[in-house]
Amino acid sequence: MADPRFYSVAGPFTLKEISEISGAKIAGDAAPETLFTDVAPLDRATKDHVSFLDNRLYTDRFSRSQAGTCLVAPALADKAPAGMALLLMDEPYRGYAAVVRSFHPQAKPEPGVAPTASVDVTAKLGAGCQIDAGAVIGPRAEIGGGCHIGANAVIGEGVVIADDCVVAAGVSLAFCIIGARVIIHPGVRIGQDGFGFALGAQGHLKVPQVGRVIVEDDVEIGANTTIDRGAAPDTVIGAGTKIDNLVQIAHNVRIGRGCVIVAQVGISGSTEIGDFVMIGGQAGLTGHLRVGSGARIAAQSGVMRDVADGVTVAGSPAKPAKEHWREQATLANLSKKKKG
Numbered sequence: 001m002a003d004p005r006f007y008s009v010a011g012p013f014t015l016k017e018i019s020e021i022s023g024a025k026i027a028g029d030a031a032p033e034t035l036f037t038d039v040a041p042l043d044r045a046t047k048d049h050v051s052f053l054d055n056r057l058y059t060d061r062f063s064r065s066q067a068g069t070c071l072v073a074p075a076l077a078d079k080a081p082a083g084m085a086l087l088l089m090d091e092p093y094r095g096y097a098a099v100v101r102s103f104h105p106q107a108k109p110e111p112g113v114a115p116t117a118s119v120d121v122t123a124k125l126g127a128g129c130q131i132d133a134g135a136v137i138g139p140r141a142e143i144g145g146g147c148h149i150g151a152n153a154v155i156g157e158g159v160v161i162a163d164d165c166v167v168a169a170g171v172s173l174a175f176c177i178i179g180a181r182v183i184i185h186p187g188v189r190i191g192q193d194g195f196g197f198a199l200g201a202q203g204h205l206k207v208p209q210v211g212r213v214i215v216e217d218d219v220e221i222g223a224n225t226t227i228d229r230g231a232a233p234d235t236v237i238g239a240g241t242k243i244d245n246l247v248q249i250a251h252n253v254r255i256g257r258g259c260v261i262v263a264q265v266g267i268s269g270s271t272e273i274g275d276f277v278m279i280g281g282q283a284g285l286t287g288h289l290r291v292g293s294g295a296r297i298a299a300q301s302g303v304m305r306d307v308a309d310g311v312t313v314a315g316s317p318a319k320p321a322k323e324h325w326r327e328q329a330t331l332a333n334l335s336k337k338k339k340g
Contacts, residue, residue: 002038007104012037015069015085018050021102022095024071024087034085036068039100050103052096071095106166109148123155126163144180156191162217175229179217179239187224190215194228194235194251194269207231209251216240222247222263231269238275256293274309284316296321 002009016032019025026032040049042058045067052071053062059079062070069085071092080086089095109130113119117135125131126145134152137143141155144163149155153167156174165182167173174191196207211230215237222245229235230252238257248266249255256275264282267273271285274293285291285303292309302316315324
């Protein structure tokens with residue numbers, strides 16, 4: 001179902017191959033050699049397509065779907081239409097992700113440097129890099145093997161990028177070290193000054209920012225996100241963290257491993273975030289806080305105090321989520337009584 005103008009399609013794959021790719025079990029007597037040509041949503045799929053069901057809200061679509069095969073949890077398998085081959089697994093969305101990656105693998109770099117790119121003579125490029133038109137790679141920068149540097153990206157002096165990274169069009173990187181397999185989407189700014197001033201009636205004196213940004217392996221950074229370099233300690237983004245579009249991360253922030261940070265989040269300076277924290281869209285965190293590992297911050301929360309490990313908070317000012325929603329329900333009931 002992908003537009004061939006933009007995406008190439010691998011395959012076809014047999015049901016058995018899809019089972020192996022996803023880690024799912026073929027249900028019943030479905031023919032393992034049946035071929036499938038692509039993936040598609042439940043309501044658009046045909047007999048040649050692979051689909052998935054991961055949310056009970058879409059059970060009706062599943063029951064009416066024309067998909068040839070579907071990844072589904074065992075608990076929902078009885079809702080399948082007649083004739084659909086089922087691939088059973090506890091996490092069908094993860095399985096589907098693996099299948100999509102097989103049908104539509106990420107394009108590999110086409111090695112070479114565009115004639116209009118500017119690469120300083122002291123910069124180092126690893127084997128198999130693709131440097132697109134208008135890209136600028138500054139003095140002493142180091143680009144690992146198999147990297148793709150997009151059009152008009154600017155890689156500043158001394159920046160280090162490890163192997164197999166994608167730096168999309170219009171990105172600017174300065175004062176930073178980037179790990180392996182990092183994906184940086186268009187318009188990202190990494191390593192600019194942190195917002196540091198010594199305030200006073202005689203004027204606000206700029207404090208030089210002399211730290212770096214460290215982005216560890218397997219991080220993804222969404223379009224137009226900004227990550228300021230540290231004032232003296234570094235700003236750190238932990239391995240495997242996924243950051244959405246339009247996020248602001250201030251100087252000296254330290255983010256742990258495997259975090260998920262959704263669009264328009266703002267994290268103020270020197271805040272420390274543990275491992276596997278989830279932060280909902282438009283949440284704001286004041287500076288010098290600690291958010292414990294496994295914590296969850298609801299969308300549009302205003303976090304002004306530390307959050308303990310594993311705690312879910314909501315509201316502004318943020319508080320434990322159950323407390324926040326109980327207060328909201330109480331206010332709603334009082335409002336109804338007053339109107340009556």
